[in-house]
Amino acid sequence: MLANDTLCHIVSFVSFATNKDTDMAKTLALPKDQLVKQALTQMQSTLADNTWTDRQKLGLTCRILFENGHDSGLAGQITARGPTPGTYYTQQLGLGFDEITASNLLLVNEDLEVLEGHGMPNPANRFHSWVYRGRPDVNCIIHTHPTHIAALSMLEVPLQVSHMDLCPLYEDCAFLEAWPGVPVGNEEGEIITAALGDKRAILLSHHGQLSTGASIEEACVIAQLIERAAKLQLLAMAAGTIKPILPELGREAHDWISKPKRHGAAFNYYARQNLRQHADCLN
Secondary structure, rough: HHHHHHHHHHHHHHHHHHHHHHOOOOOOOOOHEEEEHHHHHHHHHHHHOOEEEEEHHHHHHHHHHHHHHOOOOOOOOOEOOOOOOOOOEOOOOOOHHOOOOOOOOEEEEEEOEEOOOOEEEOHHHHHHHHHHOOOOOOOEEEEEOOOHHHHHOOOOOOOOOHHHHHHHHHEEEEEOOOOOOOOOHHHHHHHHHHHOOOOOOEEOOEEEEEEEEEHHHHHHHHHHHHHHHOOOHHHHHHOOOOOOOHHHHHHHHHHHOOOOOHHHHHHHHHHHHHHHHHHHOOO
């Protein structure tokens, strides 16, 4: 009898404590859309923007991508719109991503003529000129040949986004199945720009990837993400059949993650990681 009385007291106490905690909480009954709105408002006021110049952010981006598998010798270009229309910053041909600094970047025009700096740009930068012309919303372009993207591109299959973390690319990654050749001509620029359409990224068969962003931070984060997506896709394909996610949930996750403040926070984290050994990129 005593044991039963004790049990009743314990149950009553737990019930009281649970109800008390529930009564004290302010958000447990709120709908998801309201919680999302609150979180986004908090992000805007809490997550700080960085103060690096565009040149410094490009230097950081080169080092971030170098440390995360995007290095492929001298292949690949990273650009950002310059101070006047029709100009953009890019790296010198002959320097690897791990050698790029804020001061050794070039400023070029659409004809790839050097306006500031020494050396020459990669001739493949020509297709960046076409993308910038076709996409006024794009302020940064990252084109690289990372290992898993390159491997996936050899299979001539599109990117499959089937994991929550990858959803910024959900319905936002185009696919160019036919390789048009080395992108040093205007034809390749027109083909790649048309294939990209209004998407944020594109997988280029037998070639690599192109990621874009309204900011340097966004483009860097998307480039990181597409290589991880390719790696996960290859692992999943080796294990079995990739199962799709529900479109409405994929779109919801896309819109939830794809926010400037989140891109900025992710970029700042990658930058802190790399500044420990690549602080010279800011010079």
